[in-house]
Amino acid sequence: MKLFLDDYRKPSDVTWGEGDGKTYSYKGWYTVNSAAKFVNLIDELTQENMPHIVSFDHDLLESHYMPGRSWNIEVYEDDVFKGVDNWTGYHCAEYFIEHLLKNDLSPPIMYCHSLNDQGARNITRIWEKFLVIAFEKYSYEDRK
Numbered sequence: 001m002k003l004f005l006d007d008y009r010k011p012s013d014v015t016w017g018e019g020d021g022k023t024y025s026y027k028g029w030y031t032v033n034s035a036a037k038f039v040n041l042i043d044e045l046t047q048e049n050m051p052h053i054v055s056f057d058h059d060l061l062e063s064h065y066m067p068g069r070s071w072n073i074e075v076y077e078d079d080v081f082k083g084v085d086n087w088t089g090y091h092c093a094e095y096f097i098e099h100l101l102k103n104d105l106s107p108p109i110m111y112c113h114s115l116n117d118q119g120a121r122n123i124t125r126i127w128e129k130f131l132v133i134a135f136e137k138y139s140y141e142d143r144k
Helices: 018-025 035-043 073-077 089-102 117-143
Strands: 002-005 029-032 053-056 109-112
Touching: 029 035, 035 089, 053 089, 089 117, 109 117
Parallel strands: 002 029, 002 053, 053 109
Antiparallel strands: none
16 A cells, blocks of 8 residues: 545645556555545554555645745644644654654655645654654664
8 A cells, every 4th residue: 555645635636646656657656645544544554454545635624734834843833733634744754753653653655745945844754753763763673
């Protein structure tokens, strides 16, 4: 399974990013259009039904599309984002990472197709930090 999180686009709409968008033209994507649906799906994941690719959009609500908004890392702690119904793709990526770590699941490939450059960088940054942790963990396990 390939998992695609976006509020209004479908995978075939993405003509940028990985492989100049060719990655998204292939069939087999399962699309979720809200943070709540994403969380419900993630809560059911095991290693057996883990997607092998996950692609994140950042802005999942109209309120996220505020011109001139700074998406510095501290903004994600604002009270306005309390509750899954207000989450961005960044919050979903955080939740997914916590699920993977808590359940000792190996990570899939992650793409970020968001057109919000700062939001995409933030998602990519936390995923890269997670991969360092996962790599160290699995490397240690392999050495036992």
